[in-house]
Amino acid sequence: MRTGFIAFLLSAAQIGAAHYTFPSFLVNNTLSPDWQYVRVTENHYSQGPVTDVKSQAVRCYELDSTTAGQAGVATVTAGSTVGFKASNTLGHPGYYSAYLTPASPAANSMSxxxxxxxxKIWEWAPTWSASTGLVFNNLNMDRFNFTIPKSTPNGQYLLRAEQIALHVASTNGGAQLYIGCAQINVVGGGKGTPAPTVSFPGAYSATDPGILLNIYALPAGFSGYKAPGPAVWKG
Structure with a gap:
């Protein structure tokens, strides 16, 4: 077993089986109150994950049909740093990503x-090499940040943040998806053409190699983590 992977195991063991939500939105390091801009998720009490990538919950995991109208819309300047703060320490090893979708008719609409x-505008994947094995560098934190591409067109969007936790992903339906959707209005943007685009559900398959993966016994010929979903649009 590689040194980097041993370090991951020891670190993960310190956290245990804690779950989490992403209720707080960050804009240029300013933290919003819980659920001010993020749609309240069904797991806001249980903090349990989505495990069926074909379910409607995989989109934003809303509590009910009132959540969009109850959350506000944050103004975000294209090119600025945003992020999400978790309700607990992010102790599960996994893959992080962020997606945008134009919001029609508005960000606070359930449609x-x-x-x-x-x-996809951002991802944070585990690293791998023959000398270190699979290494998760995104453990034991309580937030993650990324940039809204500078050429993102102005307008209202949903911003979907996700972690796919892989600690029990060796069987179909074992991967744990933690999801939060913030409602934002992008200003100061450009004239980019975001692509490729996907739907939720639809972007993932339960058997994608980045979702169905035994991180403790990597498959023969493994040469690096293969992220699910589309390539990142860098704007």
Whole structure:
């Protein structure tokens, strides 16, 4: 067993089986109150994950049909740093990503994001090499940050943040998806054409190699983590 992977195991063991939500939105390091801009998720009490990548919950995991109207819309300047703060220490090893979708008719509408309109703007994957094995560098933190691409067109969007936790992903349905959707209005943007676009559900398959993966016994010929979903649009 490689040294980097041993370090991951020891670190993960310190956290145990804790779950989490992503209720707080960050704009240029300013933290919002819980659920001010993030739609309240069904797991806001249980903090349990989504495990069925074909379910409607995989989109934003909303509690009910009132959540969009109850959350506000944050103004975000294209090119700025945003992020999410978790309700607990992010102790599960996994893969992080963020997606945007234009929100029609508005970000606080439950009809936003229902089509093949989502594009990936950021990802944070485990690293791998023959000398270190699979290494997770994103453990034991309580937030993650990324940038809204500078050329993102102005307008209202849903911003979907996700971690796919892989600690029990060796069987179909074992991967744990932690999801939060913030409602934002992008200003100061450009004239980019975001692509490729996907739908939720639809972007993932339960057997994608980045979702169905035994991280403790990597498959023969493994040469690195293969992220699910589309390529990142860098704007």
């Amino acid at each position: 936003a994001g229902l089509g093949k309109t989502w594009f």
